[in-house]
Amino acid sequence: MEKNQHDEVIIDYSNDDFNIQGTGSLDKADLSRALEVSNVLQSTLNIENLFHLFVSETQKTVHVCGLTYVNTDLNLHILIGKKGDHLCTYRLLIEDENLGELMVFSMKQIAASETIRLENLLSSLLYPLRNAIVHSHALETTFKDPLTGVNNQAALKAVLKREIALALRHKSKFTVLVAGTNQLQAVKSKHGNLYADYVLKEIAVRILQSIRGSDIVFRHGKDKFLILLSNTNKNGALLSAQRIQSCISREFELGEKGDFALNLSMGATTLLENDDRTSLIGRADDAMEQAKKSDKNSVIFDG
Numbered sequence: 001m002e003k004n005q006h007d008e009v010i011i012d013y014s015n016d017d018f019n020i021q022g023t024g025s026l027d028k029a030d031l032s033r034a035l036e037v038s039n040v041l042q043s044t045l046n047i048e049n050l051f052h053l054f055v056s057e058t059q060k061t062v063h064v065c066g067l068t069y070v071n072t073d074l075n076l077h078i079l080i081g082k083k084g085d086h087l088c089t090y091r092l093l094i095e096d097e098n099l100g101e102l103m104v105f106s107m108k109q110i111a112a113s114e115t116i117r118l119e120n121l122l123s124s125l126l127y128p129l130r131n132a133i134v135h136s137h138a139l140e141t142t143f144k145d146p147l148t149g150v151n152n153q154a155a156l157k158a159v160l161k162r163e164i165a166l167a168l169r170h171k172s173k174f175t176v177l178v179a180g181t182n183q184l185q186a187v188k189s190k191h192g193n194l195y196a197d198y199v200l201k202e203i204a205v206r207i208l209q210s211i212r213g214s215d216i217v218f219r220h221g222k223d224k225f226l227i228l229l230s231n232t233n234k235n236g237a238l239l240s241a242q243r244i245q246s247c248i249s250r251e252f253e254l255g256e257k258g259d260f261a262l263n264l265s266m267g268a269t270t271l272l273e274n275d276d277r278t279s280l281i282g283r284a285d286d287a288m289e290q291a292k293k294s295d296k297n298s299v300i301f302d303g
Contacts, residue, residue, distance in 0.1 A: 030120040033061065038124035045135040047071075048078050054125055055080045062118045064106050071100035074136060086110065088118070092126060099129050145219040147197060148204035156218040156226060160277045163228060167271050175237040178267045178284040179207065179244065180224040182292060187260065199252050199260065206247040211240060224288070226281070234270060234301055241266045241299045249297065265291035266299045 037057045044050050051069055058064055066081025084105035092099040104118065143155035151159070167174050181203075188196035200223065207217055207225055220226040227244070229237055244264065251259040267287025271280060287300040294300070 030117050033117075034120050034124040037121055038128065041124060041128035042131075044128075045132050047074075047076065047129070047132045047136060048080075050125075050128060050132050051078055051080045054121075058104075058118065058121050062114050062121070063108065063110065064104050064118070066105045068103040068105075069100055070103075071133070073098075074100075074133065076100070081105070084108075088115070090119075090122060092122070092129065094126055094130055097130070099126065099133065148201050148219050150204050150208070150225070151216060151218040153218070153220070156220065157277065159216060159218075159228065160280070163230070164271060164275065164277065164280070168273065172231060173233055173270055175229045175232045175234070175268055175270045176280055176284045177227040177229065177237060177241055177244075178220060178224055178281070178288040179203075179227065179241075179264050180221075180266075180288050180292065181262055181264055182223075183262055184223045187254075191254065195254055198254070199262065202252055203248060203262070203264075206250075207244055210244040210247045215240070220281075226284070232270075234268075237268045237270070238299060238301065241268060245297045245299075263296040265294075265297070267291055267302065268299060269302045 037054070040057055041050055041053055044053065047069075051067065055064065055067060064081075065084045066079065068083070069076065069078045069080075082105070084107040086106045086109050088104045088110070090102040090104070092102060102122070110118065143151055143158070145152040163174060166172070184196050184199060187199055204217065204219070204225065207227065211217065211227060211229075214230050216228045216230075218226045218228070227240070229240055232240065245266065248262055248264045251261050254260050265288055267284045267290065269280065269283040269287060283302045287302040291298045291300040
């Protein structure tokens with residue numbers, strides 16, 4: 001069925017005056033309702049939870065069935081509820097600060113009075129959304145390694161705690177890979193810290209290029225990376241390790257310093273029933289150290 005899409009409407013707060021470009025006049029009762037909704041939305045700093053609350057509150061007075069929120073800066077694409085046969089598209093702004101795009105779905109054409117009510121409710125979303133975006137940026141800084149851009153040790157601690165609990169509860173499998181090399185020290189000694197940092201960043205890029213979207217990469221020590229492979233058994237982990245090593249084996253271009261070939265040793269282990277974070281990582285670390293002592297580009301599986 002062909003969807004009926006309204007022209008884009010801009011929801012904007014500028015100089016503390018609410019301004020909807022493309023709507024009619026606002027009812028005082030609707031403004032009061034927007035204030036109530038704003039108080040509800042301020043109860044969370046999680047962006048997805050925020051939109052769950054917004055849909056729930058909006059459905060009390062407007063016939064909407066779902067929404068999609070897109071924020072390219074945060075790489076977010078959130079769908080709440082379900083898509084309908086009609087939609088309205090909104091660009092959310094606060095003083096020229098782009099907060100993303102919102103598509104609101106309904107099963108039938110929304111009446112003009114409901115459209116005004118919906119757009120009034122959107123006014124209550126803007127500041128809670130900006131607060132949640134600021135919080136998201138802060139968390140990203142907290143949990144990202146500044147050199148490589150992958151997750152850091154703080155993120156590893158939090159994610160592994162959650163993933164171990166989920167895997168044990170649902171009796172599912174996941175595997176941890178630890179990848180490391182002894183050759184970065186040689187690059188540092190011969191060419192300096194900048195070139196060693198470049199190689200480390202390039203290793204991270206190549207690992208990310210080699211894994212699935214559901215897998216998670218962490219920096220793990222000075223020259224090591226840990227890869228969490230969800231719903232993956234031994235055979236799947238070995239295939240993942242081989243893909244990573246194949247990508248790493250391409251020469252690193254160091255400009256006037258010439259090209260540089262790197263070997264990546266990898267250790268792997270799957271989650272056991274009595275594991276905690278320390279025991280799981282410990283086995284993968286030990287396996288990686290064994291791999292370093294054996295053939296180049298080898299993978300040792302423990303468990």
